[in-house]
Amino acid sequence: MRATEPASDPVAVLLAAAASGSSAWPDLYPGRRAFGYFCSYWPEELVLSLGWEPLRILPIAKRAVPGRLPAYCCFPARSCLAAAEAGEYDFLIGAGFTHTCDTMQSLAGIWHHRDTFQLVPPVTLQGPGADAYCTVEMRNLWHRLAARAGREADPRELRKAISLMNRVRSLALRLDEMRPGLPSSLVAAVLRAGQLMPRAVFAAALEAAWPELEAGVDDGEGRHRLLISGSVLEEDGLYTMVEELGARVVADDTCSGYRSFDGLVDEEKEPVAALVRRLSVRASCPCRHSSLNARPDYLSELARLRGARAAVLVMRKYCDPHAWDATIVSEKLRSSGVSVLILELETGTAGAQEKVRLEAFLECLSDLDQEGQ
Amino acid sequence: MAGNRRYLPLDSTRHLGRTMQRYYFFSRYHGLWGRPWHRPLAWITSGAPVEIVRAMGIDPVYPENFGAICGTRRVTSELCRVAEQAGYSQDLCSYARADIGALLRPDLAPMGGLPKPDLLVACNNICGTVLKWYEALARRLNVPLFMIDTPFVAGELEEHAVAYVSAQLQDLIRQLETFTRRRFKPGQLQKHIDLSNEAVKLWCEIREMCRTRPSPLNTPDLFVHMAPIVVLRGTPAAVTHYRRLRSEVRERVHSGQGAVPGERYRLLWDNIAIWHQLFRFYRLFSDRGACFVTDTYSGGWSVQPAPGEAMESLARTYTAVFLNRSVAFRTRQMVNLIRDFHLDGFVMHSNRSCKPYSLVQEEIRHRVIDETGVPGLVVEADMADARIYAEEQVQTRVQAFLEALETRI
Structure with missing residues (x-):
């Protein structure tokens, strides 16, 4: 088809x-x-x-x-x-x-x-x-x-x-905000489709899909709420694994995920200047520099807003910017009470080893929950 | 016989040793004399416009040079392990890991580590790593970080990029005025620029003399003697050293004395030195009469400053450094060196710690071979972390390369 x-x-x-x-x-x-x-x-x-x-x-x-x-x-x-x-x-x-x-x-x-x-x-x-x-x-x-x-x-x-891309990004934001009630892999796949389809076709398809998406929203009850951060994730395997192990991605800061859609362009401004402006207001990647704590603070706040109590920092092997940030971001998140797992992936495929690590991490979260009760 | 094949040592190396000892001695005890004289200490990247820093009465030290020292003393791997235990990936730059390791375990570091800085100055014209490295340092040391962003030059250097870097340099001066509570004096800046230019001119002359056959220098000489052009740039000490070195090299040229006795092959080196194998590795070549006549790395500090008003000249010069340039630019640079220095081949160090230098090397290798017809060898290693070095493999590859050269000559 x-x-x-x-x-x-x-x-x-x-x-x-x-x-x-x-x-x-x-x-x-x-x-x-x-x-x-x-x-x-x-x-x-x-x-x-x-x-x-x-x-x-x-x-x-x-x-x-x-x-x-x-x-x-x-x-x-x-x-x-x-x-x-x-x-x-x-x-x-x-x-x-x-x-x-x-x-x-x-x-x-x-x-x-x-x-x-x-x-x-x-x-x-x-x-x-x-x-x-x-x-x-x-x-x-x-x-x-x-x-x-x-x-x-x-x-x-x-x-x-600009108008079309603002429409696409607004839809992506709406979808991103529905994450707690939708399967993690579904949201990841739809956002990726937004980068692989003609934009107008994508926007129309997503608008047409809303009734079905909204009908599928569950309460996410009993699932560990995760933030996921990293560079490009070209496959949904990790998101599927998260779901299978009883967790849900409620906040996404991956290069191929929501970070790609963050920030609207001001349609009132001169268009080129407005495009430039968006680059500085959208969620930053580790290759940009604003203040020393801008990214750790952003991720800590994102976790708080979405109620994520744990974070998976995905490090693609040999990705220097994310590897550098993993140290400070994990420190900041842990100090904010967010548990952190740093997961190194070479290819985009999360395999059995990653599953063992993720499973152990989620079991620790469950143990912490029980201790807290 | 092999002992007779060692290349000729330079008398100037003793002077260099004294110069560098003095520099590191004063840096080490900077805390004692710097404060009373209101002279802050900065950690600075090797490609940053140090003339501005010096003009503001700030004394610079260079973690990258310290990284090279750690490499030659073979303590990098231990320091890297310390950084890795603190959460830094083993795939990150070994200079950066060693520097962070030295901060955490100064007892393992040469000279007890670098003296603690009052500020950090980073310029990303050499790589993106320095941005993340210096961010990490600024957090750990709790000192301000001053960043200069030099946009990558994909083709020709464009005027809007020059204006952008100039604006940042003006802003850097304003910020340093606030930080040091000292007024910027244009005359001071010009004095340091003039000293830099004089040292660069001498460094160029010295390097150019290697066109002579036999070459008066082998590249390990350049690696050792490049220290002042990096850490003492903009000072009389650098000028003094290079005048002395120039005299000695000139004497060698006049007397027909080659660095490698019985020079048979003339080679080009590409990338940072393998510091932990500095003499052992290059001896694989000098033992067979192969001399590295020139290199792209230490040549990075031989670029004549751009003409024009001081700030614009600094902006142009520091933005257009070779590591901030395209594959086409770097290919042209190597082709010209091979032609101008009458070289028989080239060796590329595929350096795991330096991605902007190394990732494009295979492409450059193909293009250079296509244009010049000379063979090129790629050797995989790391500039400072000895754990990456597979000696047997390297020896085999070098041997095969030299045998191939033999058949061509």
């Missing part, structure tokens, strides 16, 4: 899109021109304003050993490059890299697959001169993309794109 075809079950459409991955685009959406991007800081609106569709390039489990990256590089970068080398992204118009970590910087340098575009936002988004710099950087990117598209960079089209 193609996701663009009318479907009696819109939830099934969303789940099918999520399960298909980035490289299934030509089969699912023939005729639609996709532009690949890697990082949630990439301004999808610029792509949409030029008549293209933004498509998040996520790792593919079956490929991971490209000749041009060493083994001590993270799996997501290795996997994406291996897939590109195998021709799985030949359908893309181009690829967009936002400067984040050293690995993505390197991947951008060796990704000569179609046209490559880079956006280098400030590391310190609120720093002196950052706003003016980022506005020029964003505008230049837009014009480079427009030149590639052979079109004018039209502010009216950009406003329409």
